[in-house]
Amino acid sequence: MDSEPILTGLYVPLITPFTDDLRLDRGALARLADDALAAGASGLVALGTTAEAAALTPEEKRTVVGVCAAACREHGAPLIVGVGTGDTASAIAALRELAGTGDAAAALVPAPPYIRPGEAATLAHFTALAEQGGHPLVVYDVPYRTGQTLGADTLAALGRLPGVIAVKHAIGAIDATTVDLLGRPAQGFAVLGGDDVVLSPLLAAGAHGAIAASANVRTSDFAELVALWRRGDAGPARRLGTELARLSAALFAEPNPTVIKGVLHAQGRIPTPAVRMPLLPASAGSVGRAAPLAGTPARHGAPAPC
Numbered sequence: 133m134d135s136e137p138i139l140t141g142l143y144v145p146l147i148t149p150f151t152d153d154l155r156l157d158r159g160a161l162a163r164l165a166d167d168a169l170a171a172g173a174s175g176l177v178a179l180g181t182t183a184e185a186a187a188l189t190p191e192e193k194r195t196v197v198g199v200c201a202a203a204c205r206e207h208g209a210p211l212i213v214g215v216g217t218g219d220t221a222s223a224i225a226a227l228r229e230l231a232g233t234g235d236a237a238a239a240l241v242p243a244p245p246y247i248r249p250g251e252a253a254t255l256a257h258f259t260a261l262a263e264q265g266g267h268p269l270v271v272y273d274v275p276y277r278t279g280q281t282l283g284a285d286t287l288a289a290l291g292r293l294p295g296v297i298a299v300k301h302a303i304g305a306i307d308a309t310t311v312d313l314l315g316r317p318a319q320g321f322a323v324l325g326g327d328d329v330v331l332s333p334l335l336a337a338g339a340h341g342a343i344a345a346s347a348n349v350r351t352s353d354f355a356e357l358v359a360l361w362r363r364g365d366a367g368p369a370r371r372l373g374t375e376l377a378r379l380s381a382a383l384f385a386e387p388n389p390t391v392i393k394g395v396l397h398a399q400g401r402i403p404t405p406a407v408r409m410p411l412l413p414a415s416a417g418s419v420g421r422a423a424p425l426a427g428t429p430a431r432h433g434a435p436a437p438c
């Protein structure tokens with residue numbers, strides 16, 4: 133009998149809110165974490181690309197994980213933590229450190245960015261992480277960020293590794309690899325959509341859930357989209373999916389998470405739209421086009437200052 137994957141549903145990779153002088157705003161982060169889980173997210177992702185993890189200090193990263201872990205404990209929800217390093221030994225060390233905290237249900241790990249080690253070496257890398265990291269893994273397959281493409285056979289082999297519980301599928305499209313991946317699911321292994329604009333068709337094709345930055349806004353609608361496709365309610369799922377794809381396209385009009393932060397700020401949910409360099413804040417035009425599609429946040433009722 134097939135075992136149900138551990139990670140299903142919607143996981144929200146939270147943005148990292150900053151103050152006017154670009155310090156981490158812990159209180160705003162705690163509110164976002166609570167809001168997302170209260171709105172129906174299955175769990176959270178800390179330190180994703182959406183969190184500007186590369187621009188956070190080690191101490192800030194620990195704070196972000198601590199805040200998200202506290203919210204997840206409160207709601208009985210799983211936390212996934214991004215672990216991105218360029219080499220295998222550092223990744224194993226980071227995974228062991230994370231395992232020691234007991235904070236996360238899984239670590240989200242991309243292929244070593246920029247190195248392009250090849251598919252066999254990438255499989256060897258994840259095999260070493262699974263065997264020596266002491267922590268459940270979600271493989272983050274995002275070739276347009278890492279430079280490393282993974283074919284269907286490599287993905288299937290990754291899915292069979294003990295300790296690899298999911299892949300975040302973010303290859304920029306739905307293609308033959310996607311069809312193959314979803315056509316031969318390993319037991320207990322989840323395929324989570326990671327390209328927001330094509331999330332709905334990926335769920336229609338059988339994905340188990342999503343890690344979607346767009347769900348920082350309209351979280352309950354994204355959770356509903358996943359639920360509709362999971363129970364095969366195709367008509368309403370298609371309509372909602374089309375609407376949310378327009379939102380995602382607007383939110384990704386400029387580098388993630390700049391527009392999302394602009395919208396959250398316009399909604400009064402974070403104190404500033406500030407991002408850290410090398411990102412620059414999104415233009416008023418992009419924020420202005422995305423904001424109406426993002427609606428009004430349930431918790432705050434109407435846009436208001438934080």
Ligand SMILES: O=C(O)C1=N[C@H](C(=O)O)C[C@H](O)C1
Nearest residue numbers: 145180181182343344345388
């Ligand atoms: O941080 C994440 O996790 C995500 N990042 C992607 C990106 O920035 O490219 C988008 C995806 O929705 C989730």
